Amino acid sequence: MADGYLNDETWRYFWHPVCTISELEAADRGRGALLSVTLLGTELVIAKTASGVAAFDNRCPHRSAKLALGWVEGDSIRCAYHGWRYGTADGKCIEIPAAPNGPIPRRAQAIKYDCDVRYDLVWVRLNGDADTSIPGHTAWDDPSFKCVLGPSYTWKTHSARRLENFTDLAHFPFVHPNTLGNAGVQTYLVPDMDFRTEGELHYRYAPPEGARKAMNSTGNLSPLKYTDYTIRLPFGVTLDLTLQNGERAVLWVWATPIDATHCKSFWFACRNADLDGPDQPHIDTQMKILEEDIDIVESQDPEQIPHPMDEIAVGPDKVSLMYRKCLYELCHAMENGGEEIHRYLTTERDNI
Ligand code: FES
Ligand SMILES: [Fe+2]
Structure with missing residues (x-):
């Protein structure tokens, strides 16, 4: 397959945001x-x-x-x-x-x-044969939330690596010891996952007491109760965070593949409290967290997700393993054309 273990031809069948309005x-x-x-x-x-x-x-x-x-x-x-x-x-x-x-x-x-505008983003699909749709955005459609579009950013990594980083649960105390995580409070967990149609993978992350912080309604960090993750294949994820104080925050991100070694992330920070408060602290806090990730993710060699034998996985890498499995299955479906991709995305299946 081209471009490493996964075939980047597959992603041409999907909508990707290419710029903001x-x-x-x-x-x-x-x-x-x-x-x-x-x-x-x-x-x-x-x-x-x-x-x-x-x-x-x-x-x-x-x-x-x-x-x-x-x-x-x-x-x-x-x-x-x-x-x-x-x-x-x-x-x-x-x-x-x-x-x-x-x-x-x-x-x-x-x-x-194919080109469309949704969520103030311009979306493009290079190949329409799989009849894919633009991903949903729960908070955008919910009037109780205020959504702020963050500055889009380009990283030297494949979209799949970037997305995997966003869905990773074990790196908080190491990469984010003073922001999202707490140094020394380990968070290895193996969540239940279910696969929904339209290529959505869902799991809930309920961290141990004191293990994880998240942005609150004023853009500061406060203790997290749990996060509902919804990965939207191939390169989107929504984090629906419920804080200990009852507030909710929603982070929506899509990592658009520029080429085999670069991706551009488009993201929103959404909150359901302090709607009239300033937006900038929400952007600033999120950018600070992103800056903690960038060196690690850009250091991953190769930029693309390699063959499974070229890396090592343990049980708590479950999310990554399931995500990679779905990407691989999509690439496999693509070999039989767009209709097969459509069938893969719309098939009901047992939890994984
Ligand atoms: S008009 Fe475009 S190259 Fe000649
Ligand atoms: Fe991170």
């Missing part, structure tokens, strides 16, 4: 918003036009200049090199300034991808 709008230098992003090694241009947001290969089919260097005109994108203009509905060329009397070659069409 504000990142896209910030790319507007007076000629419309065109932003170049990379998803699974494919360079894309995200365009905000009169009819909405659309995603194309960042390549003009004429002489291969980057479309992101061009500009938006109403419902179309104009290439900066020779001015060919492409409609955003289907990417077809609708104007060639140097040949105004046509005909326009049939192959003059920018490659277009």
Whole structure:
């Protein structure tokens, strides 16, 4: 398989956020918003036009200049090199300034991808054959919560490693001894896990007394009661935290695969108390925790999850083992096409 033990082709069948709406709008230098992003090694241009947001290969089919260097005109994108203009509905060329009397070659069409905006994020799917959906976001849809979008960040690791780090229960007292965990208070636990349709893995983490802290409604750390984890295959996770003081906080994250060795994480910190309080402490506390993880995760060699024989697992690595098992099974399903991926994600099964 390509890219190590898992085949990165598989992730092309899934929706991934590629930028925030504000990142896209910030790319507007007076000629419309065109932003170049990379998803699974494919360079894309995200365009905000009169009819909405659309995603194309960042390549003009004429002489291969980057479309992101061009500009938006109403419902179309104009290439900066020779001015060919492409409609955003289907990417077809609708104007060639140097040949105004046509005909326009049939192959003059920018490659277009599925694109949607949800949770103020721009989502792209490179291959629609598995009929996958954009992941849910419980707190976003719940009016009792306030959700704050954190700054997205890029790490030199595969999305699967990044996600695994987010779901890991045993690293708190070592990597986060003064923030999430407490040095010397071990947290090895083997939670029950269940698999839900749409590729969701769920488990509850109930730490021993004093073992774990979490962000409270003011952005400070206070004792955690338990966390409900919902992994959304392949690279998303929601942490629904209930604190000892009864407050809830929800962390939502998706690690988008830029390529085989880099991922960009998009995340929200949500709270159901102190809704009028300042947001910044929530971002700052979370960023501090993330900074504790980055060196460890980027040091993992290789960046991709390797063959099981190349690493060692013990019982409390259950979450990681189950997650990897699901990723592997998805890659296996992909070999038989998108429909098989869809079947895998929508099949009811016994708890794992
Ligand atoms: S390369 Fe784009 S118009 Fe020629
Ligand atoms: Fe961590």
